[in-house]
Amino acid sequence: MSILELRNVVKRYESGGETVNAVDDVSLSVAPGEFVALYGPSGSGKTTLLMMAATIKQPDSGSISFGGRELTGLTKRESAHFRLETVGIVFQSFHLMQGASALDNASLKLFGLNLRLCEAHDMARPWLERLGLGHRLEHRPSEMSMGERQRVAIARALANKPHVLLADEPTGNLDSRRSREVLGLLSEICAEENIPVLLVTHDPQATAFVTRVHTLRDGVLSDGLDLDLHATLQ
Numbered sequence: 001m002s003i004l005e006l007r008n009v010v011k012r013y014e015s016g017g018e019t020v021n022a023v024d025d026v027s028l029s030v031a032p033g034e035f036v037a038l039y040g041p042s043g044s045g046k047t048t049l050l051m052m053a054a055t056i057k058q059p060d061s062g063s064i065s066f067g068g069r070e071l072t073g074l075t076k077r078e079s080a081h082f083r084l085e086t087v088g089i090v091f092q093s094f095h096l097m098q099g100a101s102a103l104d105n106a107s108l109k110l111f112g113l114n115l116r117l118c119e120a121h122d123m124a125r126p127w128l129e130r131l132g133l134g135h136r137l138e139h140r141p142s143e144m145s146m147g148e149r150q151r152v153a154i155a156r157a158l159a160n161k162p163h164v165l166l167a168d169e170p171t172g173n174l175d176s177r178r179s180r181e182v183l184g185l186l187s188e189i190c191a192e193e194n195i196p197v198l199l200v201t202h203d204p205q206a207t208a209f210v211t212r213v214h215t216l217r218d219g220v221l222s223d224g225l226d227l228d229l230h231a232t233l234q
Helices: 046-053 076-086 102-113 117-130 146-158 176-193 204-208 227-233
Strands: 004-015 018-030 035-039 061-066 087-090 164-168 197-201 212-217 220-223
Touching (some): 004 046, 018 046, 018 061, 018 220, 035 046, 035 176, 035 204, 046 164, 046 197, 076 087, 076 102, 087 146, 102 117, 102 146, 117 146, 146 176, 164 176, 176 204
Parallel strands (some): 035 197, 035 212, 164 197
Antiparallel strands (some): 004 018
16 A cells, blocks of 8 residues: 555746756655665656655645645645654755764754654664664764765664655765665665655666666656666666
């Protein structure tokens, strides 16, 4: 049974006096425990689609629902509350506070739930330990590798026990070995926690880790992997 549903979603932008369909009549559903990839080149509309699933952007038409709740038309305050309680987001740029420890960075989102510092730490610490950073809790981003920084960002996304994880090019700043590590971690978490993961990527390695692939090109979604595109991105 699907938990995240996008139906006939359209998002347009004006560029140089022309209307561009960044997302063009896309329908997509994701069920608990599914690791779904939106695969395609830069500028294909992948991130725009993900931001709409996260309620950061609103579609021009179509509808988006989560667990039967309609998300289209939420106010900014309602959208922020939905993300805080329901969504975990992993970005390509880690968005870590440089002067804060790994534990404080992983706890940041929880402060919006009005938790005390010790309570936030207690929720974030197990995720850092599970992601292999139990020995790096007090280290700052400048003292960690790129792969470790991304794992801190993943721990932050998971600390609020989200019902869906959205990942926007999480391997974009990593080398191939660390990319495989991060993709493997996301795959394990998806299966073990039975939460849906929607991954936006142009990393060819990602297709080996996900349960389902969709190709997005010029805003148009198609089922499966576009082999011609895959060959050009490898």
